[in-house]
Every structure is written in structure tokens, then in C-alpha cells.
Amino acid sequence: xxxxxxxxxxxxxxxxxxxxxxxxxxxxxxxxxxxxxxxxxxxxxxxxxxxxxxxxxxxxxxxxxxxxxxxxxxxxxxxxxxxxxxxxxxxxxxxxxxxxxxxxxxxxxxxxxxxxxxxxxxxxxxxxxxxxxxxxxxxxxxxxxxxxxxxxxxxxxxxxxxxxxxxxxxxxxxxxxxxxxxxxxxxxxxxxxxxxxxxxxxxxxxxxxxxxxxxxxxxxxxxxxxxxxxxxxxxxxxxxxxxxxxxxxxxxxxxxxxxxxxxxxxxxxxxxxxxxxxxxxxxxxxxxxxxxxxxxxxxxxxxxxxxxxxxxxxxxxxxxxxxxxxxxxxxxxxxxxxxxxxxxxxxxxxxxxxxxxxxxxxxxxxxxxxxxxxxxxxxxxxxxxxxxxxxxxxxxxxxxxxxxxxxxxxxxxxxxxxxxx
Numbered sequence: 001x002x003x004x005x006x007x008x009x010x011x012x013x014x015x016x017x018x019x020x021x022x023x024x025x026x027x028x029x030x031x032x033x034x035x036x037x038x039x040x041x042x043x044x045x046x047x048x049x050x051x052x053x054x055x056x057x058x059x060x061x062x063x064x065x066x067x068x069x070x071x072x073x074x075x076x077x078x079x080x081x082x083x084x085x086x087x088x089x090x091x092x093x094x095x096x097x098x099x100x101x102x103x104x105x106x107x108x109x110x111x112x113x114x115x116x117x118x119x120x121x122x123x124x125x126x127x128x129x130x131x132x133x134x135x136x137x138x139x140x141x142x143x144x145x146x147x148x149x150x151x152x153x154x155x156x157x158x159x160x161x162x163x164x165x166x167x168x169x170x171x172x173x174x175x176x177x178x179x180x181x182x183x184x185x186x187x188x189x190x191x192x193x194x195x196x197x198x199x200x201x202x203x204x205x206x207x208x209x210x211x212x213x214x215x216x217x218x219x220x221x222x223x224x225x226x227x228x229x230x231x232x233x234x235x236x237x238x239x240x241x242x243x244x245x246x247x248x249x250x251x252x253x254x255x256x257x258x259x260x261x262x263x264x265x266x267x268x269x270x271x272x273x274x275x276x277x278x279x280x281x282x283x284x285x286x287x288x289x290x291x292x293x294x295x296x297x298x299x300x301x302x303x304x305x306x307x308x309x310x311x312x313x314x315x316x317x318x319x320x321x322x323x324x325x326x327x328x329x330x331x332x333x334x335x336x337x338x339x340x341x342x343x344x345x346x347x348x349x350x351x352x353x354x355x356x357x358x359x360x361x362x363x364x365x366x367x368x369x370x371x372x373x374x375x376x377x378x379x380x381x382x383x384x385x386x387x388x389x390x391x392x393x394x395x396x397x398x399x400x401x402x403x404x405x406x407x408x409x410x411x412x413x414x415x416x417x418x419x420x421x
Contacts, residue, residue, distance in 0.1 A: 011198030018144035036167030066256030116142035118200035125150035125206035151184035193218035228258030235350035236269035294326035
């Protein structure tokens with residue numbers, strides 16, 4: 001394959017399709033989403049068979065357990081993909097919305113119109129569900145997209161891409177509005193992230209190594225997060241039952257996701273009571289605990305207990321490992337989080353309203369929560385239908401990126417013959 005010509009052709013087709021998508025009606029876009037949702041449910045067996053083939057290949061090559069978890073598609077996951085498309089279809093179409101319309105002294109009216117970004121390149125590893133989530137969000141927001149999934153999911157992605165394009169054509173939209181790169185050659189990534197003439201923004205979803213590479217090499221702007229070092233802080237005025245449920249769920253619901261808790265902070269006044277309640281739950285899941293001196297003393301006898309190092313506080317494990325630190329109070333918790341957090345998602349468990357508000361105001365992360373598991377930091381759970389990714393950047397989009405994050409604004413002016421004097 002001539003990579004240069006192939007990627008140029010993909011980019012050109014995407015650019016042409018983006019112009020069509022920008023003027024597509026809400027009815028057309030929603031119809032496409034419903035057709036794709038129905039096709040996914042109809043072809044459940046073909047999707048599972050392709051996913052099984054990918055899993056067998058990945059296991060044979062020794063893919064890490066966290067990536068195998070992301071690669072796997074259960075029946076529930078397929079249902080969620082289909083339901084996510086219907087949720088997106090039910091959302092208000094942001095394209096064309098005019099806001100902040102004001103009269104100026106000259107007589108003109110000035111406002112802002114929401115418009116698509118254009119062509120969005122999405123690069124992801126071992127997550128076939130991203131193919132559908134990303135396609136759905138890009139269709140609804142009037143964008144074209146170029147998807148480059150990981151080689152681990154190539155068979156499943158190809159099946160899903162055909163279903164997406166079937167839905168597009170059925171709704172009278174161009175099939176080129178969603179293209180999946182057909183090669184697993186890594187050179188395709190290098191081309192995609194430098195095609196500024198065709199691609200308007202890159203959204204990477206994958207491990208730290210992939211995103212770091214793109215940060216070093218990309219000439220196209222990115223919406224990204226580097227890693228997910230998420231914290232739960234249990235305050236000394238926390239409800240113990242809530243604290244135990246949240247701290248267990250945030251770590252053990254799934255290990256391989258970016259919104260999984262990696263560090264547990266516990267107020268000194270609560271640690272002697274809370275940690276012994278959590279220990280048997282973590283032990284049942286064979287979670288290794290890496291504690292500071294005070295945590296080690298409280299957890300003495302725990303079967304998988306080691307001393308935390310300075311590196312642990314800034315490590316995204318994506319595994320059954322949890323660092324535990326005892327802090328004096330909410331002030332020390334906030335200081336720790338703002339020093340070591342990746343600015344992804346952090347939670348406080350407390351019944352003290354004042355402390356909760358302080359935590360929400362002072363913790364500098366994309367999602368900050370009170371009395372809820374970090375696992376809720378997700379576009380589907382936030383009511384966005386799905387997400388294209390999580391952004392920890394502070395420009396353009398932050399947190400789970402849904403329809404609004406895939407659009408921009410332009411100024412529009414309504415005049416009545418006014419001229420400038």
C-alpha cells in the first residue's frame with residue numbers, strides 16, 4: 001500500500017463528506033443513528049464472532065489484561081452501544097443554534113452560531129465500542145470522522161464500520177462521513193496526525209505511550225487526556241456506608257478504565273474505622289494495597305500489603321493495585337490531589353456541605369464529585385449519549401467530550417442596511 005496516497009485519498013473524501021454533513025438536517029442525522037442502532041442489534045452474532053477472533057489473536061500475542069478487558073464486547077456492551085446511539089439521536093442538535101444575540105448601538109445584531117469542527121481524526125487502542133460512540137457523536141454534530149482503531153480490534157472494527165456506513169447510506173448521507181483506516185500499519189497514524197489540510201482535530205483514546213507520541217509528533221490540534229490518576233478522599237465526616245461502597249466501586253468495578261480510582265486518601269480521624277471495613281472487600285478481589293506508614297500500621301495483616309513509594313502517588317495502575325495515604329484533613333487532601341492528580345476525576349465523601357463545596361471549587365480536575373464513584377465520569381453516565389473521549393485540557397473542551405465539544409462557534413451578524421461611520 002502506498003501510504004501517502006492512501007491517506008491523502010481518505011483525507012480528501014472526509015473533507016468532501018464534511019461539507020455535506022455540515023448542512024445535513026437533524027432528521028437525516030437522527031435517522032442514520034437509529035438505523036445504525038438497529039443494525040448493531042441485528043448483527044449481534046457477527047459482532048461477537050469478530051470480537052472473539054480479535055480476543056483470541058490478542059491473547060496469543062500476550063496483550064495486557066487491562067487492554068484485553070477493554071477489547072472484550074459482552075452482550076451488555078453491544079446493547080449499550082445501540083442504546084447510546086438512540087440517546088444521541090434524542091439529544092438536541094447543537095448545529096445551527098444561535099446564542100447571545102444582542103443589538104449593538106449601530107443597529108446590527110451580533111450573536112454566535114454553533115458549527116461543526118469539520119473532520120475529526122480519532123485514534124484509539126483495543127476499544128471497538130469507540131468505533132460506534134465516535135461515529136454517532138460525529139454524525140449528530142455534523143462532522144466527518146476518520147477512525148484509526150488498534151490492530152487488536154481490526155476484525156470487530158471492520159464489521160462495525162460496515163454497519164455504520166449502511167446506516168449513513170440508508171439516511172441519504174455519504175458513507176465517507178465515517179471511514180475506518182483499513183491498514184494496521186503504524187505509519188497511518190503518523191500521516192493522520194500531520195494532515196492539517198484535511199483534518200481539523202485529533203482525538204486520541206489509548207495508553208499513555210500512544211498519547212505521548214501524538215503530543216510529540218502531531219501538527220493537528222488535539223483533544224486529549226494523558227492518563228487517569230483519580231482519587232477518592234474519605235473525610236472524617238463521611239457516612240461510613242457511603243464511603244465503603246464508593247471506595248470499593250471506584251477501584252473494583254473495572255480496573256482498566258481511565259476513571260478508576262488509583263489513590264485512596266482517608267482522613268486520619270476516620271482511617272482507623274474505614275480501612276478495616278474496606279480491607280476484606282479489597283482482599284476478596286485480590287487488590288494489592290500500597291500504603292504510607294500510617295496506612296501500613298492500620299492494615300497490618302492484610303495479605304497483599306506493600307509500602308508506597310513516591311512514584312506510586314503519580315502512577316496509573318490500570319490493575320488491581322491501589323495506593324493508600326492517610327491525610328490530616330480536607331486541606332491536605334486537596335494539596336495532595338492538586339500535586340499528583342492527572343486532572344481527570346476526583347471525589348470527596350463527606351456529609352459536611354462546606355467541605356464538599358471547598359473540594360469542588362479548589363480541586364483542579366475536569367470532573368469533581370461529591371459522594372459518588374469516580375466511575376461515573378463517563379459521557380453515557382453524564383447524559384451525553386456517549387463520549388468521544390475525556391479531555392483534561394482547559395481550552396475548548398474539558399471532561400467527557402460530547403456533542404458540544406465537537407462543535408465550535410462563529411460570529412453571525414444581522415443587519416438592516418447599516419454601514420460603519
